[in-house]
Every structure is written in C-alpha cells, then in structure tokens.
Amino acid sequence: MLKIENLHVKIGQREVLTGIDLEINAGETYILFGPNGSGKTTLLMTLMGLGNYEVTGGKIWFKGHDITEMPTYERARLGVGMSFQRPPTIHGLSTKHLVRMAAQGRDFDVESMARKVNMESFLDRDVNAGFSGGEIKRSELLQLMAQHPNLLLFDEPESGVDLENMHLIGKTVRTLLEGEIAPRPDCSMREQKEMRSSSGLIITHTGYILDYINADRGQVLYDGHLCCEARPRDILEHIRAHGYQECVRCLN
Amino acid sequence: MPKVDLSQFEFTGHASNLIEDLTTMPQAEKERLIMSGVDVTGVGRSGTFLQTDHNAVHCETHQPGVEMMDIKDALKKYDGLDGYYWTQVDPDKDEFTRAVAENVHGGYFIRVAEGVQVQDPVQSCLLIRANDTGQNVHNVVIVEEGASLHIITGCTVASHDTKGAHLGISEFFIKKNASLTFTMVHNWGENSVVRPRTGGVVEAGGVFQNNYVSMKTVKDLQSYPTIRLAGAGGIARFNSVLVAPPGAYLDTGSRIIMDAPDTRGEIISRTITTGGTIIARGDIQANYVPARGHLECKGLILGKGVIHAIPELRGTVEGVELSHEAAVGKIAQEEIEYLMARGLDEDEATSTIVRGFLNVDIMGLPARLNDAIQKTIEESEKDMF
Numbered sequence: 328m329l330k331i332e333n334l335h336v337k338i339g340q341r342e343v344l345t346g347i348d349l350e351i352n353a354g355e356t357y358i359l360f361g362p363n364g365s366g367k368t369t370l371l372m373t374l375m376g377l378g379n380y381e382v383t384g385g386k387i388w389f390k391g392h393d394i395t396e397m398p399t400y401e402r403a404r405l406g407v408g409m410s411f412q413r414p415p416t417i418h419g420l421s422t423k424h425l426v427r428m429a430a431q432g433r434d435f436d437v438e439s440m441a442r443k444v445n446m447e448s449f450l451d452r453d454v455n456a457g458f459s460g461g462e463i464k465r466s467e468l469l470q471l472m473a474q475h476p477n478l479l480l481f482d483e484p485e486s487g488v489d490l491e492n493m494h495l496i497g498k499t500v501r502t503l504l505e506g507e508i509a510p511r512p513d514c515s516m517r518e519q520k521e522m523r524s525s526s527g528l529i530i531t532h533t534g535y536i537l538d539y540i541n542a543d544r545g546q547v548l549y550d551g552h553l554c555c556e557a558r559p560r561d562i563l564e565h566i567r568a569h570g571y572q573e574c575v576r577c578l579n
Numbered sequence: 580m581p582k583v584d585l586s587q588f589e590f591t592g593h594a595s596n597l598i599e600d601l602t603t604m605p606q607a608e609k610e611r612l613i614m615s616g617v618d619v620t621g622v623g624r625s626g627t628f629l630q631t632d633h634n635a636v637h638c639e640t641h642q643p644g645v646e647m648m649d650i651k652d653a654l655k656k657y658d659g660l661d662g663y664y665w666t667q668v669d670p671d672k673d674e675f676t677r678a679v680a681e682n683v684h685g686g687y688f689i690r691v692a693e694g695v696q697v698q699d700p701v702q703s704c705l706l707i708r709a710n711d712t713g714q715n716v717h718n719v720v721i722v723e724e725g726a727s728l729h730i731i732t733g734c735t736v737a738s739h740d741t742k743g744a745h746l747g748i749s750e751f752f753i754k755k756n757a758s759l760t761f762t763m764v765h766n767w768g769e770n771s772v773v774r775p776r777t778g779g780v781v782e783a784g785g786v787f788q789n790n791y792v793s794m795k796t797v798k799d800l801q802s803y804p805t806i807r808l809a810g811a812g813g814i815a816r817f818n819s820v821l822v823a824p825p826g827a828y829l830d831t832g833s834r835i836i837m838d839a840p841d842t843r844g845e846i847i848s849r850t851i852t853t854g855g856t857i858i859a860r861g862d863i864q865a866n867y868v869p870a871r872g873h874l875e876c877k878g879l880i881l882g883k884g885v886i887h888a889i890p891e892l893r894g895t896v897e898g899v900e901l902s903h904e905a906a907v908g909k910i911a912q913e914e915i916e917y918l919m920a921r922g923l924d925e926d927e928a929t930s931t932i933v934r935g936f937l938n939v940d941i942m943g944l945p946a947r948l949n950d951a952i953q954k955t956i957e958e959s960e961k962d963m964f
Contacts, residue, residue, distance in 0.1 A: 377916050399919040400928075408920075415914045419938030420931060428931070429921040453935070470921060 328353045328390065328526045329374075329478055335384035336366075336373050342383070343369045345551040351478070356504055356527035358537070358545035358559040362571045365548045367530045368412070371480045374528070375409045376402050389478065404431065408476025410467040412483055416455045422466060423450035430473040437473070444469050444499055460487025461496075468499045479503055479527045485535045497539025500527075504540060534563040547571070583772050583799065585674065588713030588744040590682060593632035595708070601629065601637055608706070608737055614795075614951045615733020616764040616944070617704040623945055624731075626689075628703040632712045633684040644695030645728070646688075650717050653688030660688070663719055667750040667778030667805075675746045675774040679715040686716035686747070691726040691757075700729035700762075700945065707736045707743035707771070717748040722757040722785075730759070731948065734773070735766040739795070742770040751779030751787065755810065758786040762942060764952075767797035769826050775802040783810025789833065790942040794822040794955045796855065797829060803860060805834040808842040819848040820937050822959055823855025823884060832860025832889070837870040837899075844872040849936055852884025853962040861903070862891040868898035878907040879936060881963040929964050 329351040336344040343366045351357045361367050373380045374387060376399040387395045394402050417425070426437050441447040444465040455463060464484065471479065484496055504525050508516050529536060537559055545559035549571060555562060565573065598604065601619035604612075609619050621627050626640030626647050635649040654660055670680035687703050707714055722728050736743055745767075753759050767773060781787050787806050806815040817833035835844035846861040863872035878886035892901040910932050918928035937956050939949065 375920055377920065378912075398924075399916060400922055400924045403920055403922040411917065411920070415911060415917055417914055417917070417932060417935055419935030419940070425918075425921065428918075428923060431922045474921060 328355070329528070330388040331385070332388070333385040334373070334382065334387065336369055337381045337383050338369065338379055343551055344373070346385070347553055349546070349553060351526045351528060353524050353526060355544065356529065356540055356542045358542045358562075359528065359530045359548055360532075360545060360562055360566060361548035366551050367548050368482055370548065371409060371482050371528070371530065374480055375399055375407060403474065406477035407480065408471045408474045408478065409480040410464070410471060410482065410484070412486065414455050414463060414467065416453065418453055418456070420454050421451050422446070422454050422469075425454050426450075426470055426473045429470045433473075433475065435473045440472050441469055444472075445495060461489060461492035464488055464492065464496050468496065468503070471503060472499075477525055479525060479529075481527065481529045483530050483532060485531065485533050493535055497536055500536065501540050534559070537563065583744070583774070585678060585713060585744065587711070589711050590678070590713040590715060591633075593709050593712045594634055595631040595636050598629065598636045601627065611735045611737070611766055612704055612706070612733060613947060614764070614955060615704055615735045615766040616731040616762065616948045617702045617733045618945070618947055623699050624702045625697050625699040626701040628687045628701070629706065630685045630687075630704070630716065631706045631708045632714060635685050635687075638687075640701065642697055642699075644692040644726070645697055645701065646690045646692070647701065648688050650683065650686040650688045650719060653719065660719060663721065663750065663752060665750075667780060668748050668776050672776060676748065676776050679717055679746050679748050682715055683717045684715045686718040688719050689728070689730065690721040691723060691728045693723040694725040696726065697728045700731045702731045702733070704733045704735065705745065705747065707741055707745060710742050713744040713746070715746050719750050719752075720759065720761075721752045722754060722759045724754040725756045726754075727758040728760070729762065731762045731764070731945070733764045733766060736768045736771055739768040740770055741768055744772040745774070747775045749775065749777040749804075751777075751806070753779065753781040753785040753787050755782045756784040757782075758788070760788040760790070762790040762944065763792070764948070765791075765793035765797065765800070766795055767793070767800070769796045769798055771797050771800075773797060773800040773802070775804070777802065777804035779804070779806045781806060781808050781810065781813040781815060783839070784812045785810065786813070787815045789815075789817045790939070790944075791817070791819040791821070791831075792939060792952060793829065794820075794952070794959060796824045796827045798826070799828045801830040803832040803834060805836065807836045807838055808844065809838050811839045812841045813839060814843045816845045817847065818942060819850075820939055821848065821850045821857055821859075822937070823850070823852040823857045824959060824962055825854030825883070827855030829855070830858040830860075832858075832862065834862040835864070835872060837863070837865040837867060837872065840867045840869060842867070842870050846874045848876045850876070850878045850886055851881060851933070851937065851963070852878070852886050853881050853959065854883045856885040856887075858887045858889065860889045860891070862893070863901055864893040864895070865899035865901055866895045868896055870899050872899075872901045874903035876905045877936070879910060879933075880907065881909075881933075926964070930960055933960065933963060
C-alpha cells in the first residue's frame with residue numbers, strides 16, 4: 328500500500344528526516360512512537376504533501392504510484408486521508424458542506440454518519456469554529472468517513488481528548504480501518520477481517536488507541552531515523568519502563 | 580477621496596410616470612432590481628416602494644399596521660414630521676445634506692404601529708434611470724413600541740454605466756422593545772457617486788440590525804451610519820460584506836454610540852478587493868456601564884487593490900468592555916491545504932474559502948436575493964484568482 332524509500336525531508340534549512348524506509352501493507356496498521364521533535368508529524372505532513380516540507384531525497388510510493396511530487400489533492404483522491412491535529416477554522420463554511428465535499432460525489436448520508444460520531448449538532452456550524460479538542464477529532468473523523476481513504480494518517484488521536492471521547496474515537500478509528508465487522512450469514516467475521524484493505528499510520532504518545540485497534544507493527548522515530556521495529560505494545564512498555572534513551576543506543 | 584462636483588448632475592427635470600405593475604418594467608432593470616433585493620412580483624413582501632430618479636413611482640402595502648408613503652406626503656400629513664425629520668442627521672453636516680435639505684425629491688416614510696410584528700420584509704428601491712441624474716432622497720423609518728420590521732432596500736442604476744449621483748438621508752427610530760432589521764444591497768455602477776447619510780436612535784430594549792452588501796463597482800461611495808443606543812438594554816449590530824472590483828472606491832463605516840447601561844454593539848465587516856479601494860471604518864463609543872462592544876474588520880486583497888481598516892474604540896467611563904480585531908491579508912495557505920487534503924484542487928479550495936468569507940447566511944435574506952448574491956460572487960470570482 329505505502330512504501331517509503333530513503334526519504335529525506337528539510338524544513339527550511341534543517342534536515343528533519345534523514346533517510347526513512349518504511350513499508351505498510353494493505354490492511355496493516357503501523358504505529359509510530361517517538362519523543363517530541365523527532366520528526367513524526369513531519370513524516371505525516373510529507374506523506375500528505377503539505378506545507379513547507381521539502382523532500383530532498385528518496386521516494387514515496389502509494390498503491391504503486393510514485394506520489395513524491397504529487398499535489399495534496401491528488402493524493403487525497405488516490406486514497407490518502409489525514410486527520411489534522413490542529414486544523415484551521417474556516418469562516419462561513421459549514422461542517423456539513425465540507426463533509427459533503429470530502430465525499431467527492433460518493434453516496435454518503437451525512438446526517439446519520441454524523442450521529443455515529445456525535446456531531447449532528449455541529450453540522451451547521453462553521454468548520455472547527457470554537458471546537459474543543461474532542462470535537463475537532465470527531466469532526467476530522469466524520470470527514471475521513473466521507474473521504475473513505477485507503478491509508479489513514481492519524482497524528483495523536485488521544486491528544487486533548489477526555490476518556491468518553493477516547494472511547495468513541497477509538498471505536499471510530501477501528502471502523503475506518505477494519506470496516507463494520509459483524510456476524511453475517513454469507514461471510515464469517517474472520518473472512519470479513521481478511522477482506523479489509525485500509526491501512527493506517529498512527530502516531531501515539533500514550534498508546535490509548537492501542538486498546539481499540541489491532542495494530543500489527545510499530546517503530547520508534549528518533550532524531551529523524553526509524554529504529555526498534557517491534558509489536559507496538561512491546562515498544563510502548565519498553566518506552567514506559569526505560570524512556571527513549573535506549574533508542575539512542577539502538578541507533579548507534 | 581476625489582472631490583465630487585455636484586454641478587455635473589441634474590437635480591431637476593427627471594420626473595417619472597407611476598408604474599402600476601412593476602412586472603411591466605424592462606427585463607434588464609428587473610434583473611438589476613433582483614440583485615438589489617427587490618422582487619417585482621412582490622411575493623413574500625409586506626410592501627413595495629420604488630422611486631426612479633426624482634419621484635416615487637410605486638408604493639403599496641397591504642399589511643395592517645404598516646404605513647408606507649412618499650416622504651413628501653408624510654411631511655404634509657404629519658405636519659413636517661416634527662421631532663423626527665432631520666433630528667438624526669444634521670442638515671448642515673456637508674454639501675450633500677444641504678443639497679437634500681434644500682430640494683428633496685422623495686424617499687420613503689415607513690411606520691409600524693405599536694406591537695405589530697411584520698413577518699415578511701418590506702422592500703424599497705431607489706433607482707437612477709436617466710443619465711446625469713442627481714437624486715436627493717430622505718427616508719424616515721419609525722418602529723413603534725414592541726413592533727418589529729425587516730426592510731430590504733436596494734439602490735441601483737438602470738445600467739451599469741449610467742451616470743448618476745445619489746444623495747440619501749435615512750433616519751431610523753426604534754422605540755422601546757422594538758426591532759428593525761435594515762438590509763441594504765448596493766448595486767451601483769462604474770459612474771455612480773453615492774453619499775448616504777444615516778443616523779438612528781434605539782430606545783430601551785430595542786434592537787437594530789443592519790446588513791449591508793455591495794459587490795459591484797461603484798465609482799465613489801462614502802457612508803458612515805451612526806446609531807445611538809439611548810435606552811437601557813439596546814442592541815445594535817452592523818454586518819457588512821463588501822467587494823471592490825477594479826475601479827471601485829468605497830469609504831464605508833459604522834458607528835455605535837452606547838449612551839445607556841446594559842447596551843451591546845457589534846460591527847463586523849468582511850471586505851475583498853480585486854482591484855478597487857475599500858476604507859473599512861468602525862467606531863464604537865461607550866459612555867455608560869455595563870456596555871459591551873466588539874468590532875471586527877477582516878479584509879482580503881486578491882490581486883490588486885487597497886484595503887484600509889480603521890477600527891476605533893472610545894470608552895469614557897470605567898468598566899466598559901470594548902474590543903476589536905482587524906486583519907488585512909491574503910487567504911491563509913493553511914486553509915487551502917486543509918481543503919486540498921480533502922480532495923479539492925487549489926482553485927476549488929480557494930473559491931470555497933472566498934465564498935465562506937463572503938457568506939451572508941447570517942443575514943437571513945429571502946432565497947431569491949441570496950441566490951442573486953451567490954451568482955454575483957460567482958461572477959466576481961473570475962477577477963479574484
């Protein structure tokens with residue numbers, strides 16, 4: 328699904344990512360750990376093709392296309408979807424209208440989907456105007472449900488979110504990744520699971536999201552390098568016990 | 580600002596015949612009227628007033644409790660409208676007020692009787708039809724105690740290049756617990772000179788809501804309506820959405836004077852230039868407490884043009900709460916990228932943001948007017964990016 332080869336990224340004069348290699352298969356969810364400033368957000372922004380992130384070397388492949396130089400909207404139309412951590416407010420544009428545009432002409436029942444993420448009373452409000460942390464996350468998820476991406480990029484799903492919202496967000500992220508899995512006469516739940524095609528790349532600090540999703544692999548991004556590939560839960564426990572210091576040794 | 584030479588305009592000799600049925604007007608004029616908020620069918624309106632050049636040509640209302648007539652008739656009927664006429668605007672303010680004081684051609688008088696809530700808006704239009712016309716109008720609106728009214732008023736010229744000067748005095752009286760929504764849509768042309776002079780007073784518990792839209796080129800416009808909140812609990816809000824295409828010069832502002840406790844004032848303007856000049860003024864004065872006022876002017880320069888935001892706050896007693904927020908700039912790259920990440924290309928994203936910026940939903944306008952405004956925005960988008 329996604330393949331990153333020797334990716335180098337500069338912001339201004341500073342090289343933030345110094346040779347990233349990463350492959351995420353169809354249906355796989357990859358968890359990214361790392362201390363603040365290690366380049367995690369830069370990696371997501373670069374995958375979406377945003378802002379002042381200059382790729383100085385390497386390639387990004389998505390569904391077999393080289394998207395390294397592709398404009399953001401073409402990546403989105405190809406199936407890359409990102410949840411923004413601090414999205415801008417857009418005056419005069421209703422949330423409902425944006426969700427409809429995100430569906431890109433696909434059939435999407437905005438009202439009933441909004442109910443699922445508790446956003447029905449926000450549909451007429453301007454996009455992100457005065458939204459709390461949890462409301463922003465739910466609004467982002469609603470847009471992504473409409474967008475229906477094949478690769479979901481999510482920067483810290485748990486930041487600024489209370490426990491109740493975390494539960495709703497966790498469940499929704501799982502649905503986005505795995506689809507609605509329920510007992511069906513024609514298809515076992517295991518078969519349904521195998522049919523899923525959405526992949527995820529999720530940044531987390533706390534690991535709360537791991538309670539809800541089935542994450543296959545994880546890695547630590549430290550100082551622009553990836554290291555310590557392992558099961559996400561093992562990485563999390565290791566970081567909790569020893570901090571990121573061990574990663575430095577690993578890298579050396 | 581360029582000096583206006585009133586001697587270039589004809590302030591006599593443009594009498595017009597009455598128009599019984601507005602649907603018989605030329606198609607081109609009807610379309611300009613729609614963009615000015617005036618629906619010639621009168622559907623969904625409580626009354627219609629139309630003046631062309633130097634006199635009223637149509638005036639009808641079928642709504643009980645609403646009185647509407649030519650200002651000259653009102654002056655005769657009500658003994659010079661003593662206590663109202665020329666009380667909110669000083670006739671000696673400038674050469675334009677003096678011109679109207681010396682020779683008033685018309686204008687409307689609207690009064691809503693005590694306690695009458697008028698559901699459908701009253702519409703009025705001041706049209707300049709003949710080239711070189713100078714039009715002097717004087718409007719007086721009285722909303723009696725506990726009554727409410729929405730006036731949609733359009734000002735336009737018969738054709739975009741008609742040369743004309745419009746000098747307009749408007750005086751508003753919002754009595755105790757009454758409310759007036761005044762929506763003004765300007766649809767002038769590249770040879771229009773426009774000098775509205777507006778003042779009003781809001782008594783205790785009254786609400787004045789002013790909506791102002793101007794999206795077409797106007798050669799030279801200057802206006803600065805002033806509303807005084809004279810009674811406790813009075814509220815005034817000004818909401819303006821302005822576009823200055825190349826060749827437009829708009830010097831506009833709104834002023835709220837809070838002269839009583841528990842008053843609130845809000846002035847919000849959103850302006851875009853695609854080549855013209857906009858001076859966006861705003862002034863809130865608070866002389867009693869508690870009083871809260873907020874002023875917001877946001878401007879986008881798309882291509883060429885000038886936006887000069889001048890927000891002013893004046894508090895004269897301890898405890899007033901006044902704030903303002905002003906920004907002149909370009910469309911935020913961050914907003915464009917956000918929409919692009921949802922699959923909109925750069926043009927779609929830009930246009931979506933501009934339409935949001937110019938969104939007038941909050942004004943609660945009739946559907947046909949709203950559609951006409953959206954159409955105008957679409958047309959002006961080609962100058963924007």
